Amino acid sequence: MSINKTLVFGHKNPDTDTIMSSIVMANLENQLGNSAKAVRLGNINKETEYVLNYLNIEAPELVSALEDGQNVILVDHNEATQSADNIANANVQKVVDHHALNFSVSTPIYYRAEPVGCTATVLYKMYKEHDVEITKNIATMMLSAIISDTLLFKSPTCTAEDKAIAEKLAKIAEVDCGIYGTDLLKAGTDLSDYTPEQIINIDSKLFEKDGKKFKIAQINTADLDSVFKNKVYFEAAINDEIKKDNLDLYMFAATDIINSNSKVITLGNDSKVVEKAYGVTLDDNTALLENVVSRKKQMLPKILENLD
Template identity: 45%
Template structure:
């Protein structure tokens, strides 16, 4: 059987990388020939989880068509978030928990999307459906993905399925998910050693909202006031990237993982900023407090989509 690559979105997080690893293992057990790869280097949190459960970081690819004819996608479906030459390969499988947008194929495919907190929760159910035993290390990386995406089950995206998956996977992985979860989340909050440019691109996604090019980035911290000391430097980095990439709006969501509150820095054209304020309220000095907002997928993008329309 010809080889297929399995990967998550650009600027990968723990779900994008962890679920790619888990899906590749599952598909290989089912007779496919796959390799889990990544569309970017693992962040600190993901690197912590990979090391904890004995994985090497997947190799990073820029293009896929030079290697394979077919690919499998996890944790995304929008072309602008995928590999650069996604239009030159056949997508055979998608497992995702995001909205479906601008996604078209010429051939039938396996497509599974569920409104749960993490793609690895769907993957956990797929293992049960196909009767494939989950190894300890695979359980660990899937658990890590769910902890990451749901902020240790505190995000409003969290469902009953996520709770059930976390408990089951933690048992297989042999860890206390609450203790390990705090360690994992804290591992991803060290921003002191990174430049503002690195941080605003670490976990960022682009969206086409009613013809406007919108960039939403997010960083997790445990000390919000310390992060906000770098406000002007963040804004300058955002302006530089926006000018180069022609973004109509750039939003940086700075989330305190301990209290589940966020502050957003926002820059953009007058029309785009007006749409943002319609969704979230007045922005003062390029800053707005967003108590309880932690999820880009559920608490940011849908609201912006409605406002831009």
């Protein structure tokens, strides 16, 4: 792969926004005369697979390591812990994101982050600013990303802008937001083909604070009880990860997309931080967090605040 061709990718353990925004951003770059290609850093989840099948398109190519000096554009993340392993040796040209900033660079670059529910919302605005056509396929990708990241507009991360843009996109995509969105989210709750080890890694993110390392993993479900039937297997898988990666805390959240709650399993030396953060008592390593659905807004900040 030529290092002159810019690779566009999102975070490890890619979700629908990461994959769709990579494709959408690469297309924007190409439309503007730059040479870019979307790639991915991990397996496609079931929800994203639903969109790829719906559009009958291929997943971006999987890359494991970048060449030194590789030109890259980051979407949907900025933290090195969530990026390609050797991101430090790459040449980051641009970042388009909607997460808290934990990034530094020694030269001026294009950096765009907005406090909206989805990277695709920012990309929609960039298409408009550059007067680049949003085709039916591109609209479907952007819409899918917004629905996924905002849990069909129910997450507290969802802004009025996300919703207004999604409605415009639904028209171009010729879909009914509610019907398409429910099918999309439901596709993501199918865990039947996964082992417990795979389930905890579908969407886990690594964070660091003052030398402490922790992971927050999240899955969506419409049935918490069926997920927690396998609790002991998840605990074994989580304990393996803690050992392997020397983690101080692992929080696995199963988010009930119908009732907008999350039930968590927390393990590690700092597992009690969850009690302090949410005023709950862990019962056999688990707790129900009422009205908590967003890792970015309702999990990560609380853990960061209370971890010492």
